[in-house]
Amino acid sequence: MNSAWHRPTVAVITLENIKYNLRQVMNRLPEKTQAWAVVKANAYGHGAVEVARALQDDVAGFCLSNIDEAIELREAGITSPLLVLGVMPTESVLLALEYNIAVTVASQEWLDKLLASDSRFAGLKVHLKVDTGMGRIGFRDSREITLAVENLLEAGMVFSGIFTHFATADEKDNHQFQKQLHLFEEIVAKLPQQPTIVHASNSATAIWHEDTVFDAVRLGDILYGLNPSGTTLELPFELKPALGLTSELIHVKKVPIGATVGYGATYQTSAQEWIGTLPIGYADGLTRDMQGFRVLVDGQFCEIVGRVSMDQTTVRLPKYYPLGTRVTLLGSEGDRQISVQDWADYRGTINYEVTCLLSDRIARRYKD
Numbered sequence: 001m002n003s004a005w006h007r008p009t010v011a012v013i014t015l016e017n018i019k020y021n022l023r024q025v026m027n028r029l030p031e032k033t034q035a036w037a038v039v040k041a042n043a044y045g046h047g048a049v050e051v052a053r054a055l056q057d058d059v060a061g062f063c064l065s066n067i068d069e070a071i072e073l074r075e076a077g078i079t080s081p082l083l084v085l086g087v088m089p090t091e092s093v094l095l096a097l098e099y100n101i102a103v104t105v106a107s108q109e110w111l112d113k114l115l116a117s118d119s120r121f122a123g124l125k126v127h128l129k130v131d132t133g134m135g136r137i138g139f140r141d142s143r144e145i146t147l148a149v150e151n152l153l154e155a156g157m158v159f160s161g162i163f164t165h166f167a168t169a170d171e172k173d174n175h176q177f178q179k180q181l182h183l184f185e186e187i188v189a190k191l192p193q194q195p196t197i198v199h200a201s202n203s204a205t206a207i208w209h210e211d212t213v214f215d216a217v218r219l220g221d222i223l224y225g226l227n228p229s230g231t232t233l234e235l236p237f238e239l240k241p242a243l244g245l246t247s248e249l250i251h252v253k254k255v256p257i258g259a260t261v262g263y264g265a266t267y268q269t270s271a272q273e274w275i276g277t278l279p280i281g282y283a284d285g286l287t288r289d290m291q292g293f294r295v296l297v298d299g300q301f302c303e304i305v306g307r308v309s310m311d312q313t314t315v316r317l318p319k320y321y322p323l324g325t326r327v328t329l330l331g332s333e334g335d336r337q338i339s340v341q342d343w344a345d346y347r348g349t350i351n352y353e354v355t356c357l358l359s360d361r362i363a364r365r366y367k368d
């Protein structure tokens with residue numbers, strides 16, 4: 001799908017801020033720690049190719065969730081190490097080999113299926129995933145892991161890494177975290193051979209459990225200037241948000257008292273009112289539950305009134321504004337600002353979901 005380049009609704013991504021956030025995290029970790037940037041889901045909506053190009057000299061590699069995301073980076077000329085964190089169909093592994101993409105092996109059943117095929121996988125880079133309590137994918141048993149390591153080495157594959165993922169690193173209670181950590185340490189200690197890198201830290205682990213970084217950290221949310229705990233835990237340093245979202249008034253009208261606005265006629269004017277229309281809707285990721293949220297029109301907070309439609313959103317204006325008046329949906333205008341976290345809080349969700357759901361229809365522009 002093409003982005004709507006001729007529409008005044010634009011996400012502006014400041015790549016310099018992403019680099020700044022990366023430095024903020026890495027400055028506090030042991031010098032030898034490798035940074036892997038997690039750019040899955042189009043870099044959480046920020047644009048995977050552009051973010052990878054900006055960071056390629058500053059990180060050891062990039063993490064993706066599926067092989068197509070990894071191939072997109074290769075085809076854009078990114079030569080850094082790439083790791084697919086999810087389980088890919090065994091049929092895709094030859095492609096991973098061809099594009100020099102490291103795969104995650106998360107079960108013996110999958111490995112058996114792969115090795116039963118006629119192809120050869122010598123040189124394939126493998127990271128073993130350990131399920132220490134997340135409960136999604138991964139080996140849970142030390143003996144199984146030993147067998148998998150033997151199998152993959154026999155097949156000529158490269159044992160590039162072993163990793164796990166924490167379920168509660170962004171919470172105040174450390175109980176589950178410690179349980180997972182001890183299990184992982186035990187498993188790593190029992191490995192028949194050490195891999196190139198051991199890694200366990202997502203953003204939250206890297207900033208609130210610095211003592212537990214192994215060889216590498218996998219940073220997602222924090223790179224984009226977002227607090228992975230939402231508002232639960234305070235950040236130990238300042239971050240710079242990487243994404244702004246602006247639009248313009250494309251229609252402005254004065255409506256009489258008692259007029260209704262939007263599908264379902266859920267809003268009725270209580271006086272003569274100025275209503276402005278913005279060219280953005282739920283198909284862009286401004287979801288329907290944002291009705292009642294306030295955006296900045298010419299620096300003034302204005303409420304979204306009536307239902308958010310697929311492509312259009314209506315706001316109540318304090319006075320007449322001309323067509324083309326700037327509207328800020330994310331970012332700052334004067335001393336007022338709207339953050340991704342504000343959207344998340346309003347919607348009862350997490351900041352991750354807000355930027356991931358900004359659809360491809362929104363044109364992205366890059367600063368720096």
Ligand SMILES: *Cc1c(COP(=O)(O)O)cnc(C)c1O
Pocket residue numbers: 038040085164165201202203204218219220221222228
């Ligand atoms: C998405 C993901 C990350 C990054 O998580 P953040 O909280 O965004 O830093 C790290 N590791 C794995 C396995 C993931 O799936």
